[in-house]
Amino acid sequence: MRVLVTGHQGYLGTVMVPFLQQAGHDVTGLDIGYFAECVLGEAPPAPPAIPVDLREVTVDQLAGFDAVVHLAALSNDPLGALAPEITYDINHHASVRLARLAKAAGVRRFLYASTCSVYGAAGNGLVTEDAPLRPLTPYAESKVRVEDDVAAIADSGFSPVFLRNATAFGFSPRLRADIVLNNLVGYAVLTGEVKVLSDGTPWRPLVHAQDIALAFATCLEAPLEAVHCRAYNVGTETNNLTVAQIAQAVVDVVPESTLAITGESGADPRSYRVDFDYARKELGFEARWSIPDGAAELYHEYTERGLTSEAFFQRFTRLAHLTSLREAGVLDGELRRIRTGV
Numbered sequence: 477m478r479v480l481v482t483g484h485q486g487y488l489g490t491v492m493v494p495f496l497q498q499a500g501h502d503v504t505g506l507d508i509g510y511f512a513e514c515v516l517g518e519a520p521p522a523p524p525a526i527p528v529d530l531r532e533v534t535v536d537q538l539a540g541f542d543a544v545v546h547l548a549a550l551s552n553d554p555l556g557a558l559a560p561e562i563t564y565d566i567n568h569h570a571s572v573r574l575a576r577l578a579k580a581a582g583v584r585r586f587l588y589a590s591t592c593s594v595y596g597a598a599g600n601g602l603v604t605e606d607a608p609l610r611p612l613t614p615y616a617e618s619k620v621r622v623e624d625d626v627a628a629i630a631d632s633g634f635s636p637v638f639l640r641n642a643t644a645f646g647f648s649p650r651l652r653a654d655i656v657l658n659n660l661v662g663y664a665v666l667t668g669e670v671k672v673l674s675d676g677t678p679w680r681p682l683v684h685a686q687d688i689a690l691a692f693a694t695c696l697e698a699p700l701e702a703v704h705c706r707a708y709n710v711g712t713e714t715n716n717l718t719v720a721q722i723a724q725a726v727v728d729v730v731p732e733s734t735l736a737i738t739g740e741s742g743a744d745p746r747s748y749r750v751d752f753d754y755a756r757k758e759l760g761f762e763a764r765w766s767i768p769d770g771a772a773e774l775y776h777e778y779t780e781r782g783l784t785s786e787a788f789f790q791r792f793t794r795l796a797h798l799t800s801l802r803e804a805g806v807l808d809g810e811l812r813r814i815r816t817g818v
Contacts (some may be wrong), residue, residue: 478502480541480583482530482574483548484523485512487652488589488644488685492545493523496691501696504541506533507548508813510798511650513790517781520649529812531570535577543585544578545692548570550811551615551652551794560614562811567618572625579634584700586636587692588626592681592709594640595748600679602716602751605707610629623707630705637703641688641709642681642750645770647777653792657682657767659710660723661774662788664730675739676720678747683711684765687714694761708755712763716749722767729771764799768779 479496483489484505496503505525526537530548538544575586590750596602596610611617626636645657653662664670691710695703717725720737727735755761790796801807809816 477542478504478540479543479545479696480504480506480526480538481545482754483507483510483546484525485650486551487511487648487650488630488688489547490520490650491577491646491648491685492547492689492692494520495686496545496693496696496774497523499693499697506530506537510807510811514650514797516777516783516787516792517649517650526562530566530574531812533574533577535581538578538581539650541578543587543696544583544585544587545696546574547589549589549618563614564618564621565810567615568621568625571622575626575636576629578695578740579629582633582741584633584635585696585699586626586634587695588622588636588638589621589688590638590640590707591616592640592642592711592748592750593746593767594620594623595750597745597747600749602713604751605709605754627705635700635704637705638707639688639691639695640707640709641691642709643681643716644685644688645682645774646684646686646765647765647773648685651792652794653788654794655769656680656719656720657726658774660726661730661771662778664726664733665709665775665778665783666785666788670723670726670730670733670735670749672719672723672735672737673739674719674737674744676718676723677736678719678744679716679749680719680722681711681748681750682715682717682722682767682770683763684770687711687763687765690764691759691761694759698759706758708759708761709750710750710761710763711754712748713752715763715767717767719744725767726771729768729775754770787806
């Protein structure tokens with residue numbers, strides 16, 4: 477299958493592309509390159525790619541593909557809070573535009589990377605795909621809007637599926653340090669302390685980047701009628717843990733690290749536990765990675781590849797890196813590229 481992966485130079489895209497290639501798909505990337513140089517260790521092999529801003533994609537660039545895997549987004553709640561209008565412009569409007577262009581180009585399958593954070597403050601019960609959506613941030617709200625708008629254009633020739641990923645974790649050559657497990661392991665390696673700024677009580681569902689890639693590959697290969705316009709939670713119930721439990725898993729892995737739950741940021745309203753049964757029963761999808769295994773993987777990769785504080789807090793933190801690109805004159809105020817290079 478000819479597959480276009482948007483955001484192929486991002487954290488998930490860098491894992492997704494080789495996974496789909498190994499499954500036998502002919503993969504092309506599409507990315508403007510915000511994070512192309514944000515690599516820990518050796519740069520991964522590059523697939524054929526279309527270097528274009530998501531907001532400027534043309535219908536001709538989408539012609540000939542059997543499927544679009546749409547990962548490209550501003551994926552950070554602090555960034556969404558800082559610049560909500562840009563988050564909606566890229567994550568919502570450009571995503572819906574992409575889907576419309578894909579449909580016009582004759583692309584049959586459109587796999588959208590949504591998020592379990594659409595459930596917001598869901599309490600302690602397990603939420604299914606049928607639960608009310610209560611997004612609490614511009615990032616999550618943009619995902620809900622895309623699901624609604626893309627579902628509205630689905631028909632017999634255009635089949636979207638919405639993969640609501642749990643919070644990602646795990647190593648990618650294009651690392652993200654601002655997601656919970658990756659962040660806590662980094663703090664432990666660099667400072668010897670696992671620091672939790674909240675009170676540690678909110679629930680979080682987590683899923684490894686490799687398992688996200690597996691879920692997308694599974695949906696690509698499923699019969700169209702089985703996944704048409706469906707939403708699937710992506711993860712596993714065993715990775716529904718409180719932030720304090722996630723932090724303890726890090727302490728258990730990183731030698732001589734200590735746990736500090738400061739509570740200085742106050743209570744976090746984002747708390748939800750997720751049911752992943754639909755994907756298991758309908759697709760046969762089973763997430764494979766546990767949080768302790770992911771923490772061990774990250775500890776090994778961080779130490780083997782020489783993670784530094786500068787890289788961790790600047791290069792691999794989305795808000796800090798994009799801010800540096802704007803200050804360097806690489807991006808303008810709307811995060812459009814002014815010149816090449818970093």
